[in-house]
Amino acid sequence: MEKRVGHIVKWLQDKVKEAGAKGALVGVSGGIDSAVVAYLIKRAFPNNSLGVLLPINKRVEDQSDALAVVENARLDYVGIELTDAYQTTFGAIQENLKNKGDWNEGNSQLRGANLQARLRMSTLYAVGQNYDYLVIGTDNAAEDYTGYFTKYGDGGVDLVPLIHMRKEEVREMAKYLGVTDTVVTKKPSAELWEGQSDEEEMGISYNAIDAYLRGETINAKDEKVLKNLHERSEHKRQVPDGPAQFEEE
Numbered sequence: 312m313e314k315r316v317g318h319i320v321k322w323l324q325d326k327v328k329e330a331g332a333k334g335a336l337v338g339v340s341g342g343i344d345s346a347v348v349a350y351l352i353k354r355a356f357p358n359n360s361l362g363v364l365l366p367i368n369k370r371v372e373d374q375s376d377a378l379a380v381v382e383n384a385r386l387d388y389v390g391i392e393l394t395d396a397y398q399t400t401f402g403a404i405q406e407n408l409k410n411k412g413d414w415n416e417g418n419s420q421l422r423g424a425n426l427q428a429r430l431r432m433s434t435l436y437a438v439g440q441n442y443d444y445l446v447i448g449t450d451n452a453a454e455d456y457t458g459y460f461t462k463y464g465d466g467g468v469d470l471v472p473l474i475h476m477r478k479e480e481v482r483e484m485a486k487y488l489g490v491t492d493t494v495v496t497k498k499p500s501a502e503l504w505e506g507q508s509d510e511e512e513m514g515i516s517y518n519a520i521d522a523y524l525r526g527e528t529i530n531a532k533d534e535k536v537l538k539n540l541h542e543r544s545e546h547k548r549q550v551p552d553g554p555a556q557f558e559e560e
């Protein structure tokens with residue numbers, strides 16, 4: 312495991328150097344993926360790394376798991392509450408679309424959730440440029456394959472060090488790095504709404520996704536769910552499409 316950690320750490324150092332940047336930052340949620348990245352950037356850039364706590368509808372001091380992560384990783388950090396920014400922006404969208412008679416209540420929870428992820432992304436870039444740090448993403452292989460992330464939200468980052476790691480491998484690396492049991496064993500959640508659970512929302516378990524990514528056969532129902540998630544999210548793994556170059560006849 313030390314070699315695998317070293318491989319990613321060296322890669323992070325090379326990429327940051329190549330970009331002419333000074334270091335790296337990550338949004339720390341209190342979940343396992345960002346905890347692993349927090350430890351990795353601390354190793355790669357001991358004096359030029361930052362954890363950013365971005366609570367929405369919560370106080371920084373109430374993000375106890377995220378605070379424990381940065382403290383245990385000895386990672387410098389800053390907390391920025393985005394509750395007002397979120398409520399003002401989503402409130403203005405709602406008010407204006409309602410006045411226009413076009414407000415769609417149907418998927419408003421999901422739209423609000425995606426706005427939260429994108430406000431976090433915008434904040435991370437603004438903080439990153441302050442320090443000349445790159446923004447490090449936390450997407451793992453399972454999230455990438457299923458498209459379980461917000462396009463240009465938590466998916467809007469400069470580097471993705473965990474992208475080839477299954478959830479089980481992230482867990483193993485977390486234990487190795489010294490991430491606390493509370494974080495390692497916590498049920499994966501985007502925490503974009505009360506009671507949200509990755510596995511319930513996706514309709515498939517990380518164990519089944521990991522098994523598929525290991526090349527094993529999974530049951531037909533899981534395979535169908537997975538195939539559907541993967542196909543529907545293909546656009547998130549591509550650069551935006553454009554028409555073919557127009558040629559005058």
Ligand SMILES: Nc1ncnc2c1ncn2[C@@H]1O[C@H](COP(=O)(O)OP(=O)(O)OC[C@H]2O[C@@H]([n+]3cccc(C(=O)O)c3)[C@H](O)[C@@H]2O)[C@@H](O)[C@H]1O
Nearest residue numbers: 424425428458459460461462464465500501503509512546
């Ligand atoms: N074929 C296509 N070609 C080009 N663009 C296409 C498209 N289909 C949709 N789109 C665009 O993509 C948008 C939909 O994608 P997107 O905005 O990502 O939204 P969507 O995939 O609907 O939702 C994001 C999912 O990721 C989950 N999530 C988000 C953030 C963090 C985490 C976490 O684990 O922490 C999880 C969230 O709970 C939700 O299930 C559409 O509104 C449209 O603009």
Ligand SMILES: Nc1ncnc2c1ncn2[C@@H]1O[C@H](COP(=O)(O)OP(=O)(O)OP(=O)(O)O)[C@@H](O)[C@H]1O
Nearest residue numbers: 338339340342343344345364365449465499500501
């Ligand atoms: N409150 C928050 N403060 C800062 N960053 C956040 C916050 N919530 C989410 N993020 C960012 O969004 C990323 C995506 O969330 P995601 O839930 O997939 O990862 P995680 O919370 O680290 O792990 P898990 O998937 O096990 O919950 C996080 O890793 C983190 O970088």
Ligand SMILES: [Mg+2]
Nearest residue numbers: 340342500501
């Ligand atoms: Mg989470």
